[in-house]
Amino acid sequence: MAQGTLADDIRHNLGNLSPAERKVARVLLANYPAAGLETVAAIAARAGVSAPTVLRFASRLGYHSFPEFQAALRTELNARNASPLSLYEAGDSTVTAGSTSELLARSSNVLTSAVGQSLAETPLHDLESAVALLCDPKRRIILTGGRFTHLLAQYLALHLMQMRDSISILPDRDVERTNVLAQLSRRDVVVIFDYRRYEEDKVSIAQLTAEKGGKVIVFTDTWLSPVAAHADYVLPSRVDAPSPYDSLVPTLAVIETVVALCIAALGPQAHDHLRETETTAHRIGLV
Numbered sequence: 001m002a003q004g005t006l007a008d009d010i011r012h013n014l015g016n017l018s019p020a021e022r023k024v025a026r027v028l029l030a031n032y033p034a035a036g037l038e039t040v041a042a043i044a045a046r047a048g049v050s051a052p053t054v055l056r057f058a059s060r061l062g063y064h065s066f067p068e069f070q071a072a073l074r075t076e077l078n079a080r081n082a083s084p085l086s087l088y089e090a091g092d093s094t095v096t097a098g099s100t101s102e103l104l105a106r107s108s109n110v111l112t113s114a115v116g117q118s119l120a121e122t123p124l125h126d127l128e129s130a131v132a133l134l135c136d137p138k139r140r141i142i143l144t145g146g147r148f149t150h151l152l153a154q155y156l157a158l159h160l161m162q163m164r165d166s167i168s169i170l171p172d173r174d175v176e177r178t179n180v181l182a183q184l185s186r187r188d189v190v191v192i193f194d195y196r197r198y199e200e201d202k203v204s205i206a207q208l209t210a211e212k213g214g215k216v217i218v219f220t221d222t223w224l225s226p227v228a229a230h231a232d233y234v235l236p237s238r239v240d241a242p243s244p245y246d247s248l249v250p251t252l253a254v255i256e257t258v259v260a261l262c263i264a265a266l267g268p269q270a271h272d273h274l275r276e277t278e279t280t281a282h283r284i285g286l287v
Helices: 006-012 019-030 040-047 051-060 066-080 084-090 100-121 124-134 150-161 174-182 200-211 226-230 249-266 268-283
Strands: 140-144 167-169 188-193 215-221 233-237
Touching: 006 019, 006 066, 019 040, 019 051, 040 051, 051 066, 100 233, 100 249, 124 188, 124 215, 124 233, 124 249, 140 150, 150 167, 150 188, 150 249, 188 200, 200 215, 200 226, 215 226, 215 249, 233 249, 249 268
Parallel strands: 140 167, 140 188, 188 215, 215 233
Antiparallel strands: none
């Protein structure tokens, strides 16, 4: 099972830290996870605190020493950078020899738990704020995903298109994509799906959106895409699966929840838009 990240631990403990220790926390979160692998002296200098403060910070999180903190971070990074091949070769997959019925039982246990935990761990503030952006009629919504997750971006986009206007998928072709990104403004909300083996262009898209004054929502895994450092709202999900491939089933459950919340927030507007969509589809023979 994927566990919470050190970044999660740091955020949850902010209220228990001294003002100087919170400076250390902010430095680490601002460039997570790379900053955590620097020397104590380097982190202290960047935070403007003493070296003992950095050591006390690690102790506050339950580590006996800073090397122990960094060892935990390296372990997390190994999981963060895992691929289906590395998981298969390491034997981390829950697939073992057995009957089909046994695999079905394992799948049920793994996926049910992952969905339940993902929904329980979804940050309420980020979820509500993301829904508010997605339902703001003054905003244009642009969605994009990765190798597999572009399917989820399309899935959410197709639902939102039936509820409101100004929904689009970031084009794949270079000229069209560049044109859309060049025209980003404060009106835009860019929704990014990015999971481990993260894609560098997603960070660039998030940075560009922020520079233009737009908002960024990222759907990601529990290790957090690098996009999270530039996002306004982060919606993480577990990726536990009965195979070496990360499961997107928990993310789909979060998307379904977002859709339900959007319908509730838009109210009659969503109903009217859906009715108009259905009427148009009938007229052109699509349904």
